[in-house]
Amino acid sequence: MSTEPIFFLKTAGFLQIILCIGSLAIPYLLDWKSELTKVSNLIKQIFWTYAGYILSFNLFFGLISFWGAEALLDKSFLTKSITIFIFMYWLVRIIIQFFYFDTKSAPKGLIYTLGEIGLVALFVFLTGVYGWVSYLNFH
Numbered sequence: 001m002s003t004e005p006i007f008f009l010k011t012a013g014f015l016q017i018i019l020c021i022g023s024l025a026i027p028y029l030l031d032w033k034s035e036l037t038k039v040s041n042l043i044k045q046i047f048w049t050y051a052g053y054i055l056s057f058n059l060f061f062g063l064i065s066f067w068g069a070e071a072l073l074d075k076s077f078l079t080k081s082i083t084i085f086i087f088m089y090w091l092v093r094i095i096i097q098f099f100y101f102d103t104k105s106a107p108k109g110l111i112y113t114l115g116e117i118g119l120v121a122l123f124v125f126l127t128g129v130y131g132w133v134s135y136l137n138f139h
Contacts, residue, residue, distance in 0.1 A: 006069045012129040013066030020059045087130035
């Protein structure tokens with residue numbers, strides 16, 4: 001087995017773990033506390049639940065990829081399913097970024113611009129890695 005896909009899977013895993021650590025600053029940077037005072041408690045609870053799910057998915061994708069890179073290439077039904085799922089997850093995230101998010105109200109400034117560029121580059125990288133690994137699992 002080539003070490004190249006393992007390297008990219010481990011890198012993707014590491015970057016997703018870093019994404020989770022960085023995501024802990026998002027509520028502060030985007031002032032969620034103030035923004036969420038404008039909605040009902042139920043909406044606030046749903047929002048935090050969804051945020052928790054997203055953080056958990058990203059973290060577990062990272063942990064699985066970093067510590068299970070070799071296993072994600074074994075061409076089994078389960079690894080095909082997992083790699084396709086992660087590929088689709090990140091592909092949909094890119095589509096949401098460009099076709100759904102209204103960034104007119106996003107914070108302005110160099111740090112936010114660089115942050116968005118970095119995140120989009122990361123999403124493209126992750127989509128590419130898991131798309132490639134999905135392809136490898138079928139060939």
